[in-house]
Amino acid sequence: MKGCLVLQRQFAYVGHELAVLLKEKHGIGEFCVFANQRGSYDFLVSQKDIEYTSIMLDEDIHKQYRTELLDLPYLEAFEKEHGNLWSFINVDRVIRLGQLVREYPYDTPPYTYEEMLRIVQVYAKNISAFLDRERPDFVFTYLPGGLWMVLLNAIAKKRGIPVIFIVHPLTRDRISLSLEYDRLTWVEKAVERNKNTALEAIPRYEQARRHIEEFRSRPAMYSAAYASLIHHGRRKYFKFLLPNNLLRSVRWILKMVREWLRESERRDDYITVHPINYVVDRVRRKVRNLVGADDLYDAYDPSKPFVFYPLHYEPELTVLLLAPFDTDQLSIVRRLARSLPAGMYVYVKEHPQMVPFRPRAYYKELKKIPNVRLIRPELSSFDIIRASKLVAIISGGAGWEATLLGKPVITFGHIFYNALPSVAHSSVPEELPELVLRQLTVEARLEDVTRFFVALLEESAVCDLIYIWEFETDREKRRAALEEFAGFIAKKIRLVVEGEDAPQRRVRSAL
16 A cells, blocks of 8 residues: 655655554555655655655646646646635735745735746646555545645546545644545544444543533633644834844854755745845834734723634635635625624734734725624633624634634635534625625534544544644654554555445546
8 A cells, every 4th residue: 555645845744654653553554745845855865764766846846837838738737626726826825925035014025927937847747746656545634725635636646546634623632533624524524433332422522512611611622732823912123123132033044044055955935935035024024013003902891792803824724725816805894794794893904923914904904894893812712602693714623712712603615614514615795795694693502522433532642743843852752642643544445445435536637
Protein backbone atom coordinates (compact mmCIF):
# COMPACT_ATOMS: atom_id res chain seq x y z
CA MET A 1 0.00 0.00 0.00
CA LYS A 2 1.34 3.39 -0.99
CA GLY A 3 0.37 6.84 0.18
CA CYS A 4 0.94 10.33 -1.17
CA LEU A 5 1.66 12.73 1.69
CA VAL A 6 0.99 16.45 1.27
CA LEU A 7 3.48 18.10 3.61
CA GLN A 8 3.23 21.87 3.51
CA ARG A 9 5.48 24.21 5.42
CA GLN A 10 6.13 23.25 9.07
CA PHE A 11 3.58 20.44 8.93
CA ALA A 12 6.28 18.47 7.09
CA TYR A 13 7.91 17.59 10.42
CA VAL A 14 4.64 16.34 11.93
CA GLY A 15 3.58 14.58 8.73
CA HIS A 16 6.94 12.83 8.46
CA GLU A 17 6.65 11.58 12.03
CA LEU A 18 3.20 10.22 11.24
CA ALA A 19 4.64 8.46 8.18
CA VAL A 20 7.32 6.84 10.36
CA LEU A 21 4.66 5.62 12.80
CA LEU A 22 2.47 4.31 9.96
CA LYS A 23 5.43 2.40 8.56
CA GLU A 24 6.81 0.99 11.82
CA LYS A 25 3.58 0.19 13.66
CA HIS A 26 0.90 -0.23 11.00
CA GLY A 27 2.61 -1.75 7.97
CA ILE A 28 2.04 1.14 5.57
CA GLY A 29 5.56 1.37 4.27
CA GLU A 30 5.67 3.21 0.95
CA PHE A 31 5.16 6.94 0.52
CA CYS A 32 5.69 9.69 -1.99
CA VAL A 33 5.56 13.36 -0.98
CA PHE A 34 4.34 16.64 -2.40
CA ALA A 35 6.09 19.26 -0.27
CA ASN A 36 5.98 23.00 0.16
CA GLN A 37 8.70 25.32 1.55
CA ARG A 38 12.30 24.61 0.69
CA GLY A 39 13.43 24.15 4.28
CA SER A 40 10.88 21.38 4.77
CA TYR A 41 11.93 19.82 1.47
CA ASP A 42 15.59 19.82 2.53
CA PHE A 43 14.63 18.09 5.79
CA LEU A 44 12.65 15.40 3.98
CA VAL A 45 15.49 14.75 1.53
CA SER A 46 18.16 14.54 4.24
CA GLN A 47 16.29 12.43 6.85
CA LYS A 48 17.11 8.71 7.08
CA ASP A 49 13.87 7.31 8.56
CA ILE A 50 12.01 6.69 5.31
CA GLU A 51 13.14 6.45 1.71
CA TYR A 52 10.37 8.32 -0.06
CA THR A 53 9.85 7.10 -3.61
CA SER A 54 9.63 10.71 -4.81
CA ILE A 55 9.56 14.17 -3.27
CA MET A 56 8.13 16.97 -5.38
CA LEU A 57 8.60 20.59 -4.29
CA ASP A 58 5.89 23.17 -4.89
CA GLU A 59 8.31 26.05 -5.45
CA ASP A 60 10.24 24.20 -8.16
CA ILE A 61 7.04 23.50 -10.10
CA HIS A 62 5.89 27.09 -9.75
CA LYS A 63 9.01 28.44 -11.48
CA GLN A 64 8.14 26.55 -14.64
CA TYR A 65 5.34 28.99 -15.49
CA ARG A 66 7.96 31.54 -16.64
CA THR A 67 8.84 29.48 -19.71
CA GLU A 68 5.50 27.69 -20.15
CA LEU A 69 3.50 28.60 -23.25
CA LEU A 70 -0.18 29.13 -22.56
CA ASP A 71 -2.20 26.20 -23.89
CA LEU A 72 -5.85 27.27 -23.80
CA PRO A 73 -7.20 24.03 -25.33
CA TYR A 74 -5.48 22.11 -22.51
CA LEU A 75 -6.97 24.43 -19.87
CA GLU A 76 -10.43 24.26 -21.44
CA ALA A 77 -10.31 20.47 -21.35
CA PHE A 78 -9.00 20.54 -17.78
CA GLU A 79 -11.77 22.92 -16.74
CA LYS A 80 -14.45 20.62 -18.18
CA GLU A 81 -12.96 17.75 -16.20
CA HIS A 82 -12.25 19.47 -12.87
CA GLY A 83 -14.29 22.66 -12.70
CA ASN A 84 -13.76 26.40 -13.01
CA LEU A 85 -10.10 27.43 -12.75
CA TRP A 86 -10.87 30.37 -10.46
CA SER A 87 -11.93 27.90 -7.76
CA PHE A 88 -8.25 26.90 -7.61
CA ILE A 89 -6.68 30.33 -8.11
CA ASN A 90 -8.76 32.24 -5.55
CA VAL A 91 -7.79 29.91 -2.70
CA ASP A 92 -4.13 30.85 -3.00
CA ARG A 93 -3.39 33.96 -0.96
CA VAL A 94 0.06 34.42 -2.52
CA ILE A 95 -0.92 34.05 -6.17
CA ARG A 96 -4.28 35.78 -6.00
CA LEU A 97 -3.66 38.48 -3.36
CA GLY A 98 0.09 38.84 -2.96
CA GLN A 99 -0.37 38.10 0.74
CA LEU A 100 1.75 35.94 3.01
CA VAL A 101 4.81 37.39 1.30
CA ARG A 102 3.23 40.76 2.10
CA GLU A 103 1.25 41.59 5.23
CA TYR A 104 -2.50 42.13 5.33
CA PRO A 105 -4.12 44.46 4.24
CA TYR A 106 -1.93 44.26 1.12
CA ASP A 107 -4.07 42.69 -1.63
CA THR A 108 -2.45 43.25 -5.03
CA PRO A 109 -1.80 40.09 -7.08
CA PRO A 110 1.81 39.76 -8.24
CA TYR A 111 0.78 38.02 -11.45
CA THR A 112 -1.16 38.92 -14.57
CA TYR A 113 -4.22 36.94 -15.62
CA GLU A 114 -2.23 35.05 -18.29
CA GLU A 115 0.50 34.25 -15.77
CA MET A 116 -2.10 32.85 -13.38
CA LEU A 117 -3.40 30.60 -16.14
CA ARG A 118 0.12 29.40 -16.94
CA ILE A 119 0.67 28.69 -13.23
CA VAL A 120 -2.46 26.52 -13.14
CA GLN A 121 -1.27 24.80 -16.29
CA VAL A 122 2.18 23.83 -14.98
CA TYR A 123 0.74 22.59 -11.69
CA ALA A 124 -1.99 20.56 -13.41
CA LYS A 125 0.52 18.90 -15.76
CA ASN A 126 3.06 18.16 -13.03
CA ILE A 127 0.48 16.82 -10.57
CA SER A 128 -1.06 14.58 -13.24
CA ALA A 129 2.37 13.24 -14.23
CA PHE A 130 3.29 12.76 -10.54
CA LEU A 131 0.16 10.67 -9.91
CA ASP A 132 0.71 8.71 -13.14
CA ARG A 133 4.25 7.90 -12.06
CA GLU A 134 3.72 7.21 -8.36
CA ARG A 135 0.24 5.61 -8.51
CA PRO A 136 -0.62 6.11 -4.80
CA ASP A 137 -3.49 4.24 -3.18
CA PHE A 138 -4.48 7.28 -1.15
CA VAL A 139 -3.61 10.93 -0.53
CA PHE A 140 -3.18 12.21 3.04
CA THR A 141 -3.31 15.95 3.59
CA TYR A 142 -4.14 18.81 5.91
CA LEU A 143 -6.80 21.26 4.73
CA PRO A 144 -5.70 22.59 1.31
CA GLY A 145 -4.49 26.16 1.65
CA GLY A 146 -2.92 26.75 -1.76
CA LEU A 147 -3.60 26.36 -5.46
CA TRP A 148 -1.41 23.28 -5.80
CA MET A 149 -3.11 21.52 -2.87
CA VAL A 150 -6.64 22.14 -4.18
CA LEU A 151 -5.56 20.98 -7.65
CA LEU A 152 -4.02 17.80 -6.22
CA ASN A 153 -7.24 17.10 -4.33
CA ALA A 154 -9.40 17.58 -7.43
CA ILE A 155 -7.18 15.55 -9.78
CA ALA A 156 -6.74 12.68 -7.30
CA LYS A 157 -10.48 12.42 -6.63
CA LYS A 158 -11.30 12.44 -10.33
CA ARG A 159 -8.95 9.46 -10.71
CA GLY A 160 -10.70 7.61 -7.90
CA ILE A 161 -7.82 8.05 -5.47
CA PRO A 162 -9.28 8.63 -1.99
CA VAL A 163 -8.15 11.80 -0.26
CA ILE A 164 -8.08 11.78 3.55
CA PHE A 165 -8.14 15.22 5.15
CA ILE A 166 -7.08 16.19 8.63
CA VAL A 167 -9.95 18.31 9.98
CA HIS A 168 -9.70 20.00 13.34
CA PRO A 169 -13.07 19.55 15.11
CA LEU A 170 -12.52 22.72 17.21
CA THR A 171 -12.56 20.57 20.35
CA ARG A 172 -9.85 20.47 23.00
CA ASP A 173 -7.28 17.70 22.46
CA ARG A 174 -9.16 16.05 19.59
CA ILE A 175 -8.30 15.66 15.92
CA SER A 176 -10.40 14.07 13.21
CA LEU A 177 -10.27 12.85 9.62
CA SER A 178 -12.69 13.23 6.74
CA LEU A 179 -13.13 12.42 3.07
CA GLU A 180 -14.15 16.05 2.48
CA TYR A 181 -12.36 19.16 3.74
CA ASP A 182 -15.57 21.06 4.60
CA ARG A 183 -17.36 18.29 6.50
CA LEU A 184 -16.70 15.50 8.95
CA THR A 185 -17.88 12.62 6.77
CA TRP A 186 -17.27 9.81 9.27
CA VAL A 187 -18.86 11.82 12.09
CA GLU A 188 -21.97 12.33 9.96
CA LYS A 189 -22.09 8.57 9.27
CA ALA A 190 -21.86 7.86 13.00
CA VAL A 191 -24.74 10.27 13.69
CA GLU A 192 -26.84 8.51 11.06
CA ARG A 193 -25.85 5.08 12.40
CA ASN A 194 -26.98 5.98 15.94
CA LYS A 195 -30.07 8.05 15.10
CA ASN A 196 -32.53 5.37 16.25
CA THR A 197 -30.57 4.44 19.37
CA ALA A 198 -31.56 5.95 22.70
CA LEU A 199 -29.08 8.70 23.49
CA GLU A 200 -28.07 7.25 26.87
CA ALA A 201 -27.38 3.87 25.25
CA ILE A 202 -24.81 5.19 22.76
CA PRO A 203 -21.20 4.52 23.78
CA ARG A 204 -19.36 7.69 24.88
CA TYR A 205 -22.64 9.39 25.80
CA GLU A 206 -21.47 10.13 29.35
CA GLN A 207 -18.15 11.52 28.09
CA ALA A 208 -19.97 13.79 25.62
CA ARG A 209 -22.49 14.93 28.23
CA ARG A 210 -19.73 15.83 30.69
CA HIS A 211 -17.76 17.71 28.06
CA ILE A 212 -20.76 19.82 27.02
CA GLU A 213 -21.71 20.52 30.62
CA GLU A 214 -18.15 21.54 31.45
CA PHE A 215 -17.95 23.78 28.39
CA ARG A 216 -21.22 25.47 29.25
CA SER A 217 -20.13 26.14 32.82
CA ARG A 218 -16.49 27.05 32.02
CA PRO A 219 -16.06 27.67 28.28
CA ALA A 220 -12.52 27.73 26.98
CA MET A 221 -10.80 27.94 23.60
CA TYR A 222 -10.34 24.63 21.83
CA SER A 223 -6.55 24.95 21.85
CA ALA A 224 -4.50 26.11 24.82
CA ALA A 225 -1.57 26.57 22.43
CA TYR A 226 -3.64 28.86 20.25
CA ALA A 227 -5.00 30.75 23.27
CA SER A 228 -1.43 31.41 24.44
CA LEU A 229 -0.79 33.43 21.26
CA ILE A 230 -3.53 35.94 22.09
CA HIS A 231 -2.62 38.96 24.20
CA HIS A 232 -4.93 41.89 24.76
CA GLY A 233 -4.11 45.49 25.55
CA ARG A 234 -2.27 48.23 23.69
CA ARG A 235 0.83 48.10 25.89
CA LYS A 236 2.12 45.10 23.95
CA TYR A 237 2.26 47.20 20.77
CA PHE A 238 4.82 49.49 22.35
CA LYS A 239 7.16 46.71 23.46
CA PHE A 240 9.07 46.88 20.20
CA LEU A 241 10.49 50.22 21.42
CA LEU A 242 12.34 48.51 24.27
CA PRO A 243 16.09 48.40 23.53
CA ASN A 244 16.32 44.58 23.67
CA ASN A 245 13.37 44.18 21.30
CA LEU A 246 14.75 46.75 18.87
CA LEU A 247 18.08 44.95 18.89
CA ARG A 248 16.37 41.61 18.32
CA SER A 249 14.47 43.05 15.35
CA VAL A 250 17.66 44.43 13.81
CA ARG A 251 19.38 41.06 14.19
CA TRP A 252 16.44 39.28 12.56
CA ILE A 253 16.43 41.67 9.61
CA LEU A 254 20.19 41.27 9.15
CA LYS A 255 19.73 37.49 9.22
CA MET A 256 17.05 37.77 6.52
CA VAL A 257 19.34 39.93 4.37
CA ARG A 258 22.25 37.50 4.72
CA GLU A 259 20.04 34.55 3.74
CA TRP A 260 18.59 36.55 0.85
CA LEU A 261 22.05 37.30 -0.51
CA ARG A 262 23.52 33.88 0.16
CA GLU A 263 20.70 31.48 -0.84
CA SER A 264 19.97 32.26 -4.48
CA GLU A 265 17.67 29.26 -4.97
CA ARG A 266 15.48 30.15 -2.00
CA ARG A 267 15.58 33.83 -2.96
CA ASP A 268 13.91 32.91 -6.22
CA ASP A 269 11.06 30.97 -4.57
CA TYR A 270 7.67 32.63 -4.90
CA ILE A 271 6.86 32.29 -1.19
CA THR A 272 10.07 33.92 0.06
CA VAL A 273 9.59 37.28 1.75
CA HIS A 274 11.81 40.07 0.40
CA PRO A 275 13.66 41.78 3.30
CA ILE A 276 12.64 45.26 2.09
CA ASN A 277 8.96 44.27 2.01
CA TYR A 278 9.35 42.75 5.46
CA VAL A 279 10.65 46.04 6.87
CA VAL A 280 8.13 48.22 5.02
CA ASP A 281 5.13 46.14 6.12
CA ARG A 282 6.22 46.01 9.74
CA VAL A 283 6.96 49.72 9.95
CA ARG A 284 3.48 50.42 8.59
CA ARG A 285 1.97 48.01 11.11
CA LYS A 286 3.83 49.57 14.03
CA VAL A 287 2.68 53.07 13.03
CA ARG A 288 -0.88 51.79 12.69
CA ASN A 289 -0.68 50.18 16.13
CA LEU A 290 0.67 53.33 17.76
CA VAL A 291 -2.37 55.23 16.49
CA GLY A 292 -4.71 52.41 17.48
CA ALA A 293 -8.50 52.22 17.17
CA ASP A 294 -9.63 52.85 20.74
CA ASP A 295 -11.73 55.85 19.70
CA LEU A 296 -13.73 53.73 17.25
CA TYR A 297 -15.07 51.11 19.65
CA ASP A 298 -18.67 51.31 20.82
CA ALA A 299 -19.95 50.55 24.30
CA TYR A 300 -21.10 46.96 24.69
CA ASP A 301 -24.71 46.79 25.82
CA PRO A 302 -25.84 43.16 26.31
CA SER A 303 -29.41 44.25 27.10
CA LYS A 304 -30.14 45.18 23.48
CA PRO A 305 -31.22 42.46 21.01
CA PHE A 306 -28.28 41.68 18.73
CA VAL A 307 -26.69 39.23 16.33
CA PHE A 308 -23.04 38.54 17.03
CA TYR A 309 -20.62 38.56 14.09
CA PRO A 310 -16.97 37.82 15.02
CA LEU A 311 -14.55 38.89 12.31
CA HIS A 312 -12.26 36.22 10.87
CA TYR A 313 -8.50 36.14 10.72
CA GLU A 314 -7.36 37.00 7.19
CA PRO A 315 -6.07 35.70 4.87
CA GLU A 316 -6.99 32.18 5.94
CA LEU A 317 -8.50 29.06 4.43
CA THR A 318 -11.60 29.36 6.66
CA VAL A 319 -12.50 32.24 4.35
CA LEU A 320 -10.73 31.62 1.01
CA LEU A 321 -11.41 27.88 0.82
CA LEU A 322 -14.60 27.40 2.80
CA ALA A 323 -16.46 30.50 1.56
CA PRO A 324 -15.15 31.19 -1.96
CA PHE A 325 -18.00 33.59 -2.81
CA ASP A 326 -18.15 35.30 0.58
CA THR A 327 -14.61 36.46 1.27
CA ASP A 328 -15.50 40.15 1.75
CA GLN A 329 -16.50 40.47 5.39
CA LEU A 330 -17.57 44.10 5.03
CA SER A 331 -20.11 42.99 2.43
CA ILE A 332 -21.31 40.18 4.69
CA VAL A 333 -21.85 42.54 7.63
CA ARG A 334 -23.72 45.01 5.40
CA ARG A 335 -25.92 42.22 4.09
CA LEU A 336 -26.54 40.87 7.57
CA ALA A 337 -27.35 44.31 9.00
CA ARG A 338 -29.97 45.04 6.34
CA SER A 339 -31.55 41.62 6.94
CA LEU A 340 -32.34 42.15 10.65
CA PRO A 341 -35.76 42.96 12.04
CA ALA A 342 -36.45 46.44 13.47
CA GLY A 343 -34.61 47.26 16.67
CA MET A 344 -31.93 44.59 16.29
CA TYR A 345 -28.20 45.29 15.99
CA VAL A 346 -25.12 43.52 14.67
CA TYR A 347 -22.32 43.45 17.24
CA VAL A 348 -19.01 43.04 15.44
CA LYS A 349 -15.89 41.98 17.32
CA GLU A 350 -12.40 41.86 15.86
CA HIS A 351 -10.41 38.64 15.81
CA PRO A 352 -7.76 39.13 18.54
CA GLN A 353 -4.89 38.26 16.20
CA MET A 354 -6.08 40.74 13.57
CA VAL A 355 -6.00 43.79 15.85
CA PRO A 356 -2.42 44.71 14.82
CA PHE A 357 -3.19 44.32 11.12
CA ARG A 358 -6.65 45.71 10.41
CA PRO A 359 -6.53 49.38 9.29
CA ARG A 360 -8.72 52.06 10.87
CA ALA A 361 -10.41 52.64 7.50
CA TYR A 362 -11.92 49.15 7.72
CA TYR A 363 -13.52 49.88 11.09
CA LYS A 364 -14.77 53.24 9.84
CA GLU A 365 -16.58 51.48 7.00
CA LEU A 366 -18.23 49.17 9.52
CA LYS A 367 -19.33 52.12 11.63
CA LYS A 368 -21.11 53.69 8.66
CA ILE A 369 -23.74 50.94 8.92
CA PRO A 370 -26.47 52.36 11.20
CA ASN A 371 -27.30 49.20 13.16
CA VAL A 372 -23.75 47.91 13.55
CA ARG A 373 -21.76 48.31 16.76
CA LEU A 374 -18.01 47.67 16.85
CA ILE A 375 -17.15 46.26 20.28
CA ARG A 376 -13.78 45.88 21.91
CA PRO A 377 -11.74 42.80 20.93
CA GLU A 378 -10.74 41.96 24.52
CA LEU A 379 -14.34 41.26 25.52
CA SER A 380 -15.14 37.60 26.11
CA SER A 381 -16.69 36.02 23.03
CA PHE A 382 -18.34 33.43 25.27
CA ASP A 383 -20.17 36.12 27.25
CA ILE A 384 -21.21 37.84 24.02
CA ILE A 385 -22.50 34.56 22.53
CA ARG A 386 -24.56 33.90 25.66
CA ALA A 387 -26.15 37.37 25.47
CA SER A 388 -26.82 37.21 21.71
CA LYS A 389 -30.01 36.14 19.96
CA LEU A 390 -28.08 34.58 17.08
CA VAL A 391 -24.48 34.10 15.95
CA ALA A 392 -23.51 34.73 12.31
CA ILE A 393 -20.12 33.68 11.01
CA ILE A 394 -18.36 32.48 7.89
CA SER A 395 -16.90 29.22 9.21
CA GLY A 396 -14.91 29.91 12.37
CA GLY A 397 -14.69 28.38 15.81
CA ALA A 398 -17.22 30.79 17.34
CA GLY A 399 -20.00 29.07 15.39
CA TRP A 400 -19.17 25.72 17.00
CA GLU A 401 -18.85 27.38 20.42
CA ALA A 402 -22.27 29.00 19.94
CA THR A 403 -23.73 25.60 19.07
CA LEU A 404 -22.30 24.07 22.23
CA LEU A 405 -23.74 26.99 24.22
CA GLY A 406 -27.18 26.40 22.76
CA LYS A 407 -27.41 29.33 20.33
CA PRO A 408 -28.67 29.18 16.73
CA VAL A 409 -26.10 29.94 14.04
CA ILE A 410 -26.00 31.21 10.46
CA THR A 411 -22.89 30.40 8.43
CA PHE A 412 -21.75 31.92 5.15
CA GLY A 413 -19.17 29.21 4.51
CA HIS A 414 -18.97 25.42 4.50
CA ILE A 415 -17.95 23.92 7.84
CA PHE A 416 -18.55 20.64 9.66
CA TYR A 417 -21.08 22.00 12.17
CA ASN A 418 -23.41 22.95 9.29
CA ALA A 419 -24.66 19.38 9.76
CA LEU A 420 -26.49 20.34 12.97
CA PRO A 421 -30.20 21.29 12.81
CA SER A 422 -29.65 24.58 14.69
CA VAL A 423 -27.15 25.78 12.06
CA ALA A 424 -28.35 27.30 8.78
CA HIS A 425 -26.12 28.04 5.80
CA SER A 426 -26.76 31.26 3.87
CA SER A 427 -26.04 30.89 0.15
CA VAL A 428 -28.66 33.21 -1.43
CA PRO A 429 -28.33 36.87 -0.32
CA GLU A 430 -31.95 37.72 -1.12
CA GLU A 431 -33.14 34.99 1.24
CA LEU A 432 -31.08 36.14 4.24
CA PRO A 433 -33.83 38.27 5.89
CA GLU A 434 -36.19 35.28 5.94
CA LEU A 435 -33.38 33.01 7.13
CA VAL A 436 -32.59 35.38 10.01
CA LEU A 437 -36.23 35.43 11.13
CA ARG A 438 -36.37 31.64 11.00
CA GLN A 439 -33.13 31.19 12.93
CA LEU A 440 -34.25 33.61 15.63
CA THR A 441 -36.99 31.11 16.48
CA VAL A 442 -34.84 27.98 16.23
CA GLU A 443 -34.16 25.98 19.37
CA ALA A 444 -30.64 24.53 19.58
CA ARG A 445 -31.65 21.23 21.16
CA LEU A 446 -29.21 19.71 23.61
CA GLU A 447 -29.98 16.22 22.31
CA ASP A 448 -28.94 17.14 18.76
CA VAL A 449 -25.69 18.68 19.97
CA THR A 450 -24.98 15.70 22.23
CA ARG A 451 -25.62 13.15 19.47
CA PHE A 452 -23.22 14.99 17.19
CA PHE A 453 -20.62 15.29 19.95
CA VAL A 454 -20.86 11.58 20.75
CA ALA A 455 -20.16 10.84 17.08
CA LEU A 456 -17.28 13.33 17.10
CA LEU A 457 -15.66 11.55 20.06
CA GLU A 458 -16.12 8.21 18.32
CA GLU A 459 -14.59 9.47 15.06
CA SER A 460 -11.57 11.36 16.37
CA ALA A 461 -8.30 10.74 18.20
CA VAL A 462 -6.83 12.29 21.32
CA CYS A 463 -4.13 14.63 20.03
CA ASP A 464 -3.31 18.32 20.49
CA LEU A 465 -2.09 18.71 16.93
CA ILE A 466 -1.77 22.49 17.10
CA TYR A 467 0.62 22.31 20.05
CA ILE A 468 2.65 19.52 18.44
CA TRP A 469 2.83 21.42 15.16
CA GLU A 470 3.65 24.84 16.58
CA PHE A 471 5.60 24.23 19.79
CA GLU A 472 6.83 20.67 20.40
CA THR A 473 10.51 20.39 19.44
CA ASP A 474 11.41 17.18 21.27
CA ARG A 475 11.06 14.39 18.73
CA GLU A 476 10.38 11.63 21.25
CA LYS A 477 7.61 13.64 22.89
CA ARG A 478 6.19 14.52 19.49
CA ARG A 479 6.23 10.89 18.45
CA ALA A 480 4.52 9.73 21.66
CA ALA A 481 1.84 12.42 21.30
CA LEU A 482 1.10 11.30 17.72
CA GLU A 483 0.83 7.54 18.32
CA GLU A 484 -2.92 7.38 18.88
CA PHE A 485 -3.56 9.64 15.92
CA ALA A 486 -1.35 7.45 13.70
CA GLY A 487 -3.41 4.41 14.68
CA PHE A 488 -6.61 6.28 13.84
CA ILE A 489 -5.16 7.28 10.45
CA ALA A 490 -4.12 3.69 9.69
CA LYS A 491 -7.65 2.48 10.44
CA LYS A 492 -9.17 5.01 8.04
CA ILE A 493 -6.59 4.33 5.33
CA ARG A 494 -7.51 0.65 5.31
CA LEU A 495 -11.19 1.56 5.30
CA VAL A 496 -10.89 3.76 2.20
CA VAL A 497 -8.40 1.58 0.32
CA GLU A 498 -9.71 -1.89 1.15
CA GLY A 499 -12.99 -1.51 3.04
CA GLU A 500 -16.52 -0.21 2.59
CA ASP A 501 -15.42 3.36 1.86
CA ALA A 502 -13.10 2.35 -0.98
CA PRO A 503 -14.09 4.29 -4.13
CA GLN A 504 -14.32 2.83 -7.62
CA ARG A 505 -10.75 3.34 -8.81
CA ARG A 506 -10.51 5.29 -12.05
CA VAL A 507 -6.88 5.56 -13.11
CA ARG A 508 -6.73 8.51 -15.47
CA SER A 509 -3.83 9.65 -17.59
CA ALA A 510 -2.88 13.28 -17.79
CA LEU A 511 -4.84 15.36 -20.28
